[in-house]
Each structure stands twice: as structure tokens, then as C-alpha cells.
Amino acid sequence: MPGIFISFEGGEGAGKSTQIQRLREALLSKGIEAVTTREPGGSQGAEIVREVLLSGAAKEYGVTAEAVLFAAARADHIDTLIKPALEDGKWVLCDRFADSSRVYQGESGVPDSVVEALQQVAIAGHNPDMTLLINVTPEVGLARVSKRTAPVEFDGPDRFETDTLETHRRRQNLFLEMARKEPNRIVVIDGDQSQDKVTDDIWQTVQNRFAKEIELEDHNLQESRED
Numbered sequence: 652m653p654g655i656f657i658s659f660e661g662g663e664g665a666g667k668s669t670q671i672q673r674l675r676e677a678l679l680s681k682g683i684e685a686v687t688t689r690e691p692g693g694s695q696g697a698e699i700v701r702e703v704l705l706s707g708a709a710k711e712y713g714v715t716a717e718a719v720l721f722a723a724a725r726a727d728h729i730d731t732l733i734k735p736a737l738e739d740g741k742w743v744l745c746d747r748f749a750d751s752s753r754v755y756q757g758e759s760g761v762p763d764s765v766v767e768a769l770q771q772v773a774i775a776g777h778n779p780d781m782t783l784l785i786n787v788t789p790e791v792g793l794a795r796v797s798k799r800t801a802p803v804e805f806d807g808p809d810r811f812e813t814d815t816l817e818t819h820r821r822r823q824n825l826f827l828e829m830a831r832k833e834p835n836r837i838v839v840i841d842g843d844q845s846q847d848k849v850t851d852d853i854w855q856t857v858q859n860r861f862a863k864e865i866e867l868e869d870h871n872l873q874e875s876r877e878d
């Protein structure tokens with residue numbers, strides 16, 4: 652059986668990386684191995700493109716060039732990591748995916764039709780089975796980002812973290828609009844709650860949606876323990 656592909660989306664400081672690790676552990680307790688990854692990046696080629704994008708080096712070439720680079724990174728990530736993992740029956744938990752391009756590059760002025768055409772080429776049908784949108788009020792998210800103690804990858808905030816509060820608000824609305832249009836794929840989680848509450852909501856959502864798959868793996872795990 653192929654694995655399940657779940658993407659995580661949300662504004663800055665939504666707590667995605669913590670939640671991805673927690674979901675990975677919860678799945679492991681049911682005997683399910685999940686690969687955790689992130690965009691832009693996640694594979695060797697894509698990590699090189701990540702550096703170019705988030706350092707701001709590509710900014711001077713314009714928003715269309717940036718959109719193409721995000722798509723190029725995504726194509727490599729899918730081909731070399733996501734697709735093989737899913738084919739191997741593993742679950743894939745990805746920190747940001749195509750919806751980030753739709754929201755961030757869309758908001759920066761790239762026409763929706765261009766963003767969509769790029770996704771068609773990059774994704775080639777590998778859409779997430781489910782997207783968890785951790786919806787965080789921009790003020791709350793940005794306050795969390797400013798308190799981060801993790802080592803910074805770039806000197807100061809990355810290319811997209813320096814944007815104005817208005818921009819962050821527009822992105823939040825675009826994410827929510829997408830969730831309204833695709834309620835079957837995108838599930839909105841209240842990211843202003845405590846991290847533990849967000850973890851509970853995510854686990855409930857995942858267990859409900861993939862009850863059959865989780866039960867089967869859990870059953871296999873129990874049987875292997877009895878042997």
C-alpha cells in the first residue's frame with residue numbers, strides 16, 4: 652500500500668515544525684514510519700535552491716523567477732524524496748508545499764494561472780492526501796518568531812519574514828480562502844491555542860481521516876510484538 656502524504660501550511664510562527672515531529676511520534680506509536688521533510692528544500696538539489704531563495708539572493712530577479720525556483724525545488728524534492736518514500740509505503744509529513752506557493756507567490760503578484768501552471772509541472776499529480784492548515788493570527792505568530800532561540804539559518808530574518816503585518820494578514824486570508832474552496836483536502840486547525848491543544852486537534856483529525864490505515868498498521872504492530 653502506498654503511504655499517505657500530509658502537508659502542513661500556515662503563516663510564520665504557526666508551530667508547524669513542532670507539530671510535525673509530534674505527529675511523527677504519534678504515528679510511530681501505532682507502528683507507522685513517517686518521513687518528515689520541508690520546503691523549500693528536503694532534497695539535495697532543493698536545499699541548494701532554498702539557500703538562494705531564503706537568503707534573498709533571488710529577489711532581484713523578480714517574483715516570477717522566485718516562483719519558478721520554488722517549483723524547481725519542489726520537482727526535485729518530489730522526484731528524489733517524496734515519491735520514493737510514498738511508494739515504499741511510508742507516510743510523508745511535509746512542512747509547506749504547493750499551497751505556500753499559491754499563497755506567498757500569489758500574494759507577491761504572480762498571477763494565479765502562472766503559479767498553477769508551475770505546480771502542474773512540479774507536482775505532476777502528487778497532491779497531498781491531506782493538508783493541515785495551522786491558522787495563526789499574524790500578531791501571535793510573529794511574536795513567537797521573534798522569541799525563537801533556534802540558531803538562525805541566515806543573518807537575520809529570512810526573505811519572507813521581514814514582510815509587513817498587512818502582508819501576513821493577506822496571506823492568512825488567502826490560506827483560509829483556499830481551505831474554504833477545498834474543504835475535503837484542507838483542514839483548518841486553530842494555531843492560536845497552546846501547542847499541546849494543537850497537537851491533540853491534529854491527532855484527532857488524522858485518526859478520524861485515516862482510521863482504516865492506522866488501525867491496520869497498529870494491528871500489524873501488535874501481532875509482531877506477540878511473535
Ligand code: TYD
Nearest residue numbers: 663690691721747748751752755756811812
Ligand atoms: P522556513 O524558514 O523554512 O519556514 P517557516 O516560515 O515555515 O517557519 O521559510 C520558508 C519561507 O519560504 C516561508 O517564509 C514561506 C516561503 N515559501 C514561499 O514563499 N513559497 C513556497 O512555495 C514555499 C514552500 C515557501
